[in-house]
Amino acid sequence: MAFQQNKLTSRKLVRFYLGEIHKLNPILRGVIEVNPDALLQADKADKEKKAKSLRSLEGLHGIPILLKDNIATKDKMNTTAGSFALLKSVVPRDAGVVRKLRKAGAIILGKASLSEWTGLRFVFPYGWCARTGQGRNPYVLSATPCGSSSGSAISVAANLAAVSLGTETMGSILCPSHFNSVVGIKPTVGLTSRAGVVPISPRQDTVGPICRTVSDAVEVLDVIVGFDKRDKATRTASKYIPRGGYKQFLNANGLKGKRLGIVRNPPYMFENVSVQPQVFEHHFHTLRQGGAVLVDHLKIANIDVFFGSTGVEALEAELKISLNAYLKELVASPVRTLADVIAFNNKFSHLEKVKEYGQDLFLQAQATKGINKKTLLKLARFSRNGFEKLMKKHKLDAMVAPTADIIHVLAIGGFPGIDVPAGYDGKGVPFGICFGGLKGSEPKLIEIAYSFEQATKIRKPPSFKP
Incomplete structure (x- = not known):
């Protein structure tokens, strides 16, 4: 609305969020890095608005969004899953959801912190990764922010960004949303593309919005759903997308008869x-x-x-296969297999705090011998x-x-x-x-x-x- 009335520009909005990140991130550690091109993207969005281009009518046009740091961006930012092992690695392309966000005119503001390797290196503490340290709950700093999409939830809750993307395999959108008083949508698996996302399980991985309101989350969901040739699960799930999108279901009387x-x-x-x-x-x-x-x-x-161990065993086997495939596809990377990541952590144990937190889940995954059908x-x-x-x-x-x-x-x-x-x-x-x-x-x-x-x-x- 403020955009339409010319009271606000994307540049002003980006500058505001960069200021908030500068002020609060040293305490909260919700953001790993900001996009050096965010202001350039904002200027481009403002020009499009001025020219009344068709794209500028999109709901996310000119809106800054933070991405969890396991979602690939082919730009000046890193995609590291919070680990130094992937620092300076080069992804082949934008993740499928990022491509859709850019097409809608959204501004990629930066990368949000997370439980390192999306919580599959070790279980606790939630919200810790080597690149930022411990993410903090903005309501009670000593309370858990949960994980693994901790930074996405922390940042939106503390208004370091309007909207963010998280990923979930087992509670990683819903749990941080719960503990940080924000709205999280975990979509049906395959409704949003996982292509270009550091993976755990093709059965359970999904990408979804974390925002302050249901309407904001639905606005983001409408943009990121849909078919992607690089993720075959989207072919099956795209049949669920309603004609006219999801905004039509923002109905204040929606409880009636449910x-x-x-x-x-x-x-x-x-x-x-x-x-x-x-x-x-x-x-x-x-x-x-x-x-x-x-x-x-x-x-x-x-x-x-x-709640038993059967599901975890399956995830560990899938992690080894999926992560090896992801690492192999990188244009450049210091690590190419899960075994390489384990070796990196041991070599740079002071950086990765292996003595304090270990890497038990990685070791268990590495020991698996394929998926038990x-x-x-x-x-x-x-x-x-x-x-x-x-x-x-x-x-x-x-x-x-x-x-x-x-x-x-x-x-x-x-x-x-x-x-x-x-x-x-x-x-x-x-x-x-x-x-x-x-x-x-x-x-x-x-x-x-x-x-x-x-x-x-x-x-x-x-x-x-x-």
């Missing part, structure tokens, strides 16, 4: 002294008031499998007979749960989910509510999430408590 499932077995993973149980009961009441039908006390069959079939069967069967049996539009309780279920089945701010605990640490559904159910999830957000308007700016 059937929402509540799973309470196993019990929610709340802390003993948490305010969350009462808050969630209040939210369930809000959903009912909005016209939703809540189907309570459901149980997902085989839920223990989703039986394990993958088993996971697919559990997903089909668990979440999918429950959704269909009760004719549910979505499952609603505290974010941490649904992450694994959505990840293993390649299902979509949207996290929306739900409240703050006694210390001021945010928490979210997650709406998850079957593949391609983004239109319904957007209606539900937007309607809930408009009815509650919970999000508030960060307080930077110690």
Whole structure:
């Protein structure tokens, strides 16, 4: 709106965000590097607006966006997954989603920090990578920012950027959104291209927006979805994209008539002294008031499998194969295989803090001897007979749960989910509510999430408590 009224230019917006990054990033460590060409891109966008070019009417035209540092850009910036091992490596081309962003006229502002190697080198701490150190939650600096898309969520929450992209394999968009009081959309696997993204699993990897509002996230989603010849999963998933895009589902009355499932077995993973149980009961009441039908006390069959080691074993085997293929395709790189990365970490252990954090998951992945097809079939069967069967049996539009309780279920089945701010605990640490559904159910999830957000308007700016 400010653009249309000539009150704001892309140059002014980029300068503002560069100033905020300069001021707050030394504390938050949410950004790894800024794009040296960001202001040039802003000037180009402003010229296009002045000339009233067709592209300048696009929703993301002239808007600065931060990308998680595992999303490749063929420009002056690095793509390193937060590791020194990939510093100065050269990618062959822009990632598929970056190509779509550039086509829409978005400005690539910089690269956001993350849990190094998207959390597959070690489990803890969330939000640490060698290139920036520990990312910090802007609400309570000593609280976890979660991961692996920590920097994307931190930066948007603290207004270092308007919008960002994250990636998810197992909770990496939904969990940081939950802990940083922002909106995260984890799309159906294949709805957005993974080409040019440092990979873990072709079954579970997905790219999605992290923003401050549902409407902003949907604006980004509309741009990044669609077919990409370099990612065959997009061919199948593109059938889910609705004619006219996703913005049409930003409906404040979107809860009306929706059937929402509540799973309470196993019990929610709340802390003993948490305010969350009462808050969630209040939210369930809000959903009912909005016209939703809540189907309570459901149980997902085989839920223990989703939290067990079977899924992790499969990811480790897929990581080795997928990462080796990605590294091999780089135009230039100090490392070409997972084994090379492990050796680099050992050689530069002081930089990569191997003594402190190790690289256990890498070592376990390197020890794998290919993908066990039986394990993958088993996971697919559990997903089909668990979440999918429950959704269909009760004719549910979505499952609603505290974010941490649904992450694994959505990840293993390649299902979509949207996290929306739900409240703050006694210390001021945010928490979210997650709406998850079957593949391609983004239109319904957007209606539900937007309607809930408009009815509650919970999000508030960060307080930077110690």
